[in-house]
Amino acid sequence: MKIAIEAQRIFRCDKHGMDFVVLEVLRELQKQKDGNMYYILVAPGEDCCLEESENLKIIELHCPTYPLWEQVALPRIVSQLKVDLLHCTSNTAPLWCNVPLVLTLHDIIYLEPRQHRSPSLYQEMGWHYRRLVVPRILKKCKKIITVSNFECTRIREALHLPKEQVTAVYNGYNTHFTPKDILDWNVIQKYIPKDNFLFFLGNTDPKKNAARTLKAYSLYLKVSTLKRPLLIADLKEAYIDKLLQQEGITEIKEYLYYPGYIANQDLASLYNAAFAFLYPSLRESFGIPMLEAMACGTPIITSNTSAIPEVAGEGAILINPLDPQEIADAILQLENDDSFYQQQSAYGLKRVKQFSWRYTAEAYVQIYNSILNKS
Template sequence: MRIAIEAQRIFRRDKHGMDFVVLETLRELQKRKDGNKYYVLVSPGEDRCLEESENLSIVEVHCPTYPLWEQVALPRALQRLKVDLLHCTSNTAPLWCPVPLVLTLHDIIYLEPRQHRSPSLYQEMGWHYRRLVVPKILKKCKKIITVSHFECNRIREALNLPEEQITAIYNGYNKHFAPIETLDQSIIKKYIPQEGFLFFLGNTDPKKNAARILKAYARYLEQSAVKRPLLIADLKEEYIDALLQQEGITEIKKYLYYPGYIANQDLATLYNAAFTFLYPSLRESFGIPMLEAMACGTPVITSATSAMPEVAGKDAILVNPQEPQEIADALIKLESDTDFYQKQAAYGLERVKLFSWENTAKEYSEIYCEIQKEKH
């Protein structure tokens, strides 16, 4: 088959979750030699993170905005390439598509009620675009892929989809996330002065629960004799200041480090250097950072909600994300109980063996094959 895979943003420098999902899966599809020819459609960018091969070609599609790129330039490119199938990998797809369509629908958070607007204009515009486009394209999809059984059931019920139209395929994690014996201190010092810190990977999306995590951290500082600093990725100082003011905890700022975006190649070192990783989101459809931290042997505190128990497993540290005291109590338990800490580290290293990008690519390839059989 000639298969087009939309990977619009993988060449941008500051990549995020969905970009890494498609990038890692493409690298595994390249290795499979399954007889398919893959055409990866991208926007031009400075990080050429994927190489062409005999079974994979990169097609740059130029267009100034995301909606025009997807709705106008992408369908034109498909006609020119004469492909058999399009796989859109990041929640949205063209309203008109000249070939059978597979859609990866990571979540439907944007169709659910929300408490307030996103402070990021980019995220706010994306929210409205997805709300407009997604309901219109679902009936046109030959197959919808999502990333957990929780999300699969959630989407099926919310959008009244036939059971056979949607399937769950787990994400994996990159194998460079692993325990590191000798840490590069220069990487750590780029972001924070010492090892043994608490680590929170957030952004301005309300589901990341940043305000309650800061509140939990303030309570941890009241109870802890160690008072570990907190490294916060992807949040700007003015946003953090506003949250501290809102929660009445401005005195904790001296313990916070907030370098902004953290390069993916530095993350493995930081997970290894961290005492624990905080991931008590309000809502996740999967949660790759949990696997990355676990694979580095770092205990994870996550939520007993949405897909997080499914991914982290029943023996993980699962808290109510609405209760800052539960998060603080989990931190204190890890700090005061060495045996519990070691068991959590060992549990994470075992748990991640269930997930790999190789499995993800294999299941994608099987879906493409099924659709080809249906055509004939």
């Protein structure tokens, strides 16, 4: 079979969640001996992180904007290649396509009510684009893949789709996330001068709960004798200052480190150096960073909402993300109870064994086969 897979953003330098999902699955598909030929459709970029192989060909499509890339260039090349199936991996797809379509719909957060606009113009435009396109393509999809049973149910109920059209396929995590006996200080000190810090991976998306996380950290500092610093990824100083002023906690800024974007290859060193990983999101369809931290043996503090308990499991520290005091208390419990800390570290290492990119890739191939064998 000839399978086209949309991976538009994987060559950009500042990759994020969905980019890493498709990149890791493609690497696993290269290892498969399934007889398929995979055509990977990408936009040009500086980080050529995937190489061609016997069963995988990379095709770069040049286009000035994402909507034109997806709605014009993508269906045109699919038609020229005469592929058997197109898999779009990042929530949206062409409104017109002449082959069976598979869509990975990571979540439908953008179809749910929101409290305010995104502070990022890029995110705001993307929100409007998805709201316009997604409802119009769903009925054309032979299969919709999402990343958790929670999100699977949400999509079926919210969009009134048949049960058999939507299926859950779990994400995995990269195997370079593993416990390290010796820390790489050259990497760590690019971001923070010492280890045993608290680590928060956020961005300007309101669902990441940055304001309450900072409030929780301020409550922690009032009680802790160690006063561990907080490393914050993906937030700029101006935005952090705004949140600190909003919460009335500007005095904690001296304990914060905010280097901005952290390269994926550096994350394993930082997870290993961290005392704990904070992931108190309001809403997640999966949550790969939880797996990465747990795979490094770092305890996580995360939310009791959405798909997070499904992924983290019942043995994880699950808090109410709307309650900063509960977040602070969880940090203090880890800090003051070494037995509990070691228990959480061991739990995470055991839990992540249930997830693998190989499992994800194998599930994708089964879906491709089921669609084309019926055609």
